[in-house]
Amino acid sequence: MTSKPLFVYLQRPDNGEWVTVGRYLRDAEGKLGKFQYAPSYLQAGLYWSIDPVNLPLIPGSEFMAHRYGGLHDILRDGCPDAWGKLLLQREYGLSTDTADVRYLELANNADSWGALAVGPGKKPSISKLASPRIAKLETLTKELLAIVERRPPVDASLRKRLIASPSLGGARPKATVRDGVEFWLVKPQLPTDTTDIPRLEHFTQQWGSASGLNFSPTVFHSISPTLSVVRSLRFDRKDDRRIMAISGASLLGAEYPGGGADASRWSYPRLSEELKRIGAPKEDCIELFRRMVFNAVIGNDDDHPRNHAVIFNYQENRWRLAPAFDVVPHPDETPTHLTLQLSLNRRDISKEAILADAVRFGFYDQHAAATHLTALLDRFYKSFEMVEHILNPSPELHKMMSQRLKENLQRLS
Ligand SMILES: Nc1ncnc2c1ncn2[C@@H]1O[C@H](COP(=O)(O)OP(=O)(O)O)[C@@H](O)[C@H]1O
Numbered sequence: 001m002t003s004k005p006l007f008v009y010l011q012r013p014d015n016g017e018w019v020t021v022g023r024y025l026r027d028a029e030g031k032l033g034k035f036q037y038a039p040s041y042l043q044a045g046l047y048w049s050i051d052p053v054n055l056p057l058i059p060g061s062e063f064m065a066h067r068y069g070g071l072h073d074i075l076r077d078g079c080p081d082a083w084g085k086l087l088l089q090r091e092y093g094l095s096t097d098t099a100d101v102r103y104l105e106l107a108n109n110a111d112s113w114g115a116l117a118v119g120p121g122k123k124p125s126i127s128k129l130a131s132p133r134i135a136k137l138e139t140l141t142k143e144l145l146a147i148v149e150r151r152p153p154v155d156a157s158l159r160k161r162l163i164a165s166p167s168l169g170g171a172r173p174k175a176t177v178r179d180g181v182e183f184w185l186v187k188p189q190l191p192t193d194t195t196d197i198p199r200l201e202h203f204t205q206q207w208g209s210a211s212g213l214n215f216s217p218t219v220f221h222s223i224s225p226t227l228s229v230v231r232s233l234r235f236d237r238k239d240d241r242r243i244m245a246i247s248g249a250s251l252l253g254a255e256y257p258g259g260g261a262d263a264s265r266w267s268y269p270r271l272s273e274e275l276k277r278i279g280a281p282k283e284d285c286i287e288l289f290r291r292m293v294f295n296a297v298i299g300n301d302d303d304h305p306r307n308h309a310v311i312f313n314y315q316e317n318r319w320r321l322a323p324a325f326d327v328v329p330h331p332d333e334t335p336t337h338l339t340l341q342l343s344l345n346r347r348d349i350s351k352e353a354i355l356a357d358a359v360r361f362g363f364y365d366q367h368a369a370a371t372h373l374t375a376l377l378d379r380f381y382k383s384f385e386m387v388e389h390i391l392n393p394s395p396e397l398h399k400m401m402s403q404r405l406k407e408n409l410q411r412l413s
């Protein structure tokens with residue numbers, strides 16, 4: 001291990017203090033990384049594992065990382081993806097093969113996902129970043145588009161703040177805005193979109209909520225006839241507190257992006273078992289089953305391992321499935337398969353695939369799951385009526401979704 005250590009900080013879920021939770025080192029070839037919990041963290045009796053699947057709290061243990069160029073899964077969760085990487089590549093002139101850990105070091109730790117941050121010092125050092133206020137939403141949306149299109153800044157100081165907060169994942173341009181004690185993830189429509197994606201995302205998130213599922217609240221804004229934006233309430237932030245979060249990719253030990261060769265790990269029933277393993281209640285496994293069926297019905301085949309997450313609920317002192325986010329139907333065609341397996345070796349959108357492994361979600365048997373499925377499909381059908389008005393300004397989207405709902409309900413009934 002030859003690199004300089006990178007220290008990992010955690011905002012304590014009980015009192016909000018920042019502590020150094022561990023230390024990360026990497027070998028010279030950039031293939032292997034090592035993480036160790038800090039003796040001071042263990043001696044203080046702090047008992048939160050930052051990743052209970054891959055980094056259990058075992059005093060003295062050294063955890064090696066093989067994926068992501070030797071970066072541990074939970075640290076990779078705090079790295080930017082395509083969007084943030086693009087910002088950092090432009091800012092620092094990085095090549096496209098730059099290691100993930102380099103992006104982690106360069107991304108300002110003020111807006112990192114979840115409750116972890118990293119830095120070179122033994123003592124926690126967290127940058128202060130004032131997220132733009134909600135009143136700035138319109139300018140911020142235009143600024144994001146100007147960045148995408150490599151145009152000069154609309155608002156130079158805002159541009160600086162956006163470039164300084166590239167750490168959130170995902171491929172689409174995004175930024176965080178603050179509204180009172182709440183933080184919202186903002187995602188605009190892009191010139192390359194074939195349809196009004198923010199409207200479709202908002203509609204779907206509302207549909208999920210109207211069906212009784214736990215979906216992140218969203219708000220839709222139409223800035224101009226060709227520019228819309230959706231914002232999604234951040235479940236990992238509340239005022240000055242950060243909430244511990246782990247991606248589905250980390251829980252599954254599944255590399256994303258990439259990692260396709262290891263597709264057997266990309267699975268809903270496996271994710272359900274990991275939820276159980278880390279102490280989430282049975283209702284979260286059933287909620288996951290419902291989200292799987294919802295994705296099948298709406299045709300969201302972008303349900304990859306990084307579009308699922310868990311968060312730590314301090315009051316309950318346990319991990320819980322995070323609210324659903326980034327649930328967007330395929331805008332051009334009706335998918336026949338999901339990205340995660342619905343049951344062992346099956347990704348096809350069919351009733352058989354949904355029911356084959358239902359016991360792994362906590363159902364007594366397939367019959368009990370089939371009864372649940374029938375009621376669930378009926379609920380999705382009825383709640384569509386409650387939210388379809390959101391699509392009225394886009395008749396083609398409305399037509400596509402009502403048609404898809406009809407066909408998929410037939411297919412799954
Ligand atoms: N409501 C939310 N609260 C907290 N984190 C979120 C929320 N929505 C998304 N994220 C995080 O931000 C990442 C990117 O957001 P996402 O909506 O998936 O963007 P994209 O459409 O670019 O994939 C997600 O993988 C997740 O880690």
Ligand SMILES: [Mg+2]
Pocket residue numbers: 170171306307326
């Ligand atoms: Mg996503």
